Amino acid sequence: MGHREVNAPSVRRVVRDADYSWGTSAMMNLYSGTTDPFSHRCRIVLYEKQMDFQVIDVDLFNKPEDIAVINPYNRVPVLVDRDLILYEANIINEYIDERFPHPQLMPPDPIMRARARQLLFTMEQELFSHIEAIEKNLKSADKARQHIRERLVELAPLFNKQKHMLGEDFSMLDVAIAPLLWRLDHYGVELPKTAAPIQKYAERIFSRQGFIDALTPSEKVMRR
Numbered sequence: 001m002g003h004r005e006v007n008a009p010s011v012r013r014v015v016r017d018a019d020y021s022w023g024t025s026a027m028m029n030l031y032s033g034t035t036d037p038f039s040h041r042c043r044i045v046l047y048e049k050q051m052d053f054q055v056i057d058v059d060l061f062n063k064p065e066d067i068a069v070i071n072p073y074n075r076v077p078v079l080v081d082r083d084l085i086l087y088e089a090n091i092i093n094e095y096i097d098e099r100f101p102h103p104q105l106m107p108p109d110p111i112m113r114a115r116a117r118q119l120l121f122t123m124e125q126e127l128f129s130h131i132e133a134i135e136k137n138l139k140s141a142d143k144a145r146q147h148i149r150e151r152l153v154e155l156a157p158l159f160n161k162q163k164h165m166l167g168e169d170f171s172m173l174d175v176a177i178a179p180l181l182w183r184l185d186h187y188g189v190e191l192p193k194t195a196a197p198i199q200k201y202a203e204r205i206f207s208r209q210g211f212i213d214a215l216t217p218s219e220k221v222m223r224r
């Protein structure tokens with residue numbers, strides 16, 4: 001039995017260690033790393049939308065060969081929706097957002113949507129590109145921690161003015177940053193008191209039902 005069955009409707013199943021028969025299910029299948037921040041983003045979107053889908057837990061320490069078949073870059077997340085196969089978390093999330101428009105996570109206006117995509121890119125460059133060094137405990141890990149800390153301190157005052165990244169409403173930008181905010185303790189990134197507004201913002205995101213439902217057991221224990 002997967003962990004989702006306990007709290008969520010039975011249509012959302014987590015398949016473990018089996019059933020890699022991709023392309024045959026009528027439901028969307030997300031191949032997701034249980035501790036991977038990028039897969040976490042896609043799980044958040046699926047749970048926020050409350051649609052029928054299946055999450056397939058992929059053990060990255062014992063990666064099934066099937067992942068290389070569906071993603072030439074051999075990484076998760078991968079979304080399989082009948083004969084459509086997508087990889088890259090932000091690309092997967094925009095597809096889900098367009099397929100299931102409620103609640104809409106990308107802004108409806110083309111200019112705002114373009115800005116949102118630009119900010120998603122900036123977030124990859126300034127924050128998420130540093131995660132690998134920390135996860136793999138490379139020599140540059142401390143520099144990466146410092147870089148993330150500085151960027152988050154810079155961002156903090158924004159949340160004195162607004163509730164979410166793009167304004168009042170929860171959006172794809174909040175989805176994108178949330179897995180990192182959840183992992184700050186786990187990654188050893190300590191924020192100073194001046195970053196209190198971003199901590200408060202993070203708690204607001206963490207209390208959303210979609211966010212709570214999307215956490216895997218391994219992610220739940222990342223925060224004390």
Ligand SMILES: N[C@@H](CCC(=O)N[C@@H](CS)C(=O)NCC(=O)O)C(=O)O
Pocket residue numbers: 033036037038060063074075076077087088089090
């Ligand atoms: N830019 C990609 C990053 C995905 C990624 O880096 N996934 C890692 C886990 S953090 C992975 O699957 N690595 C393969 C491995 O560890 O063997 C995305 O947004 O989906």
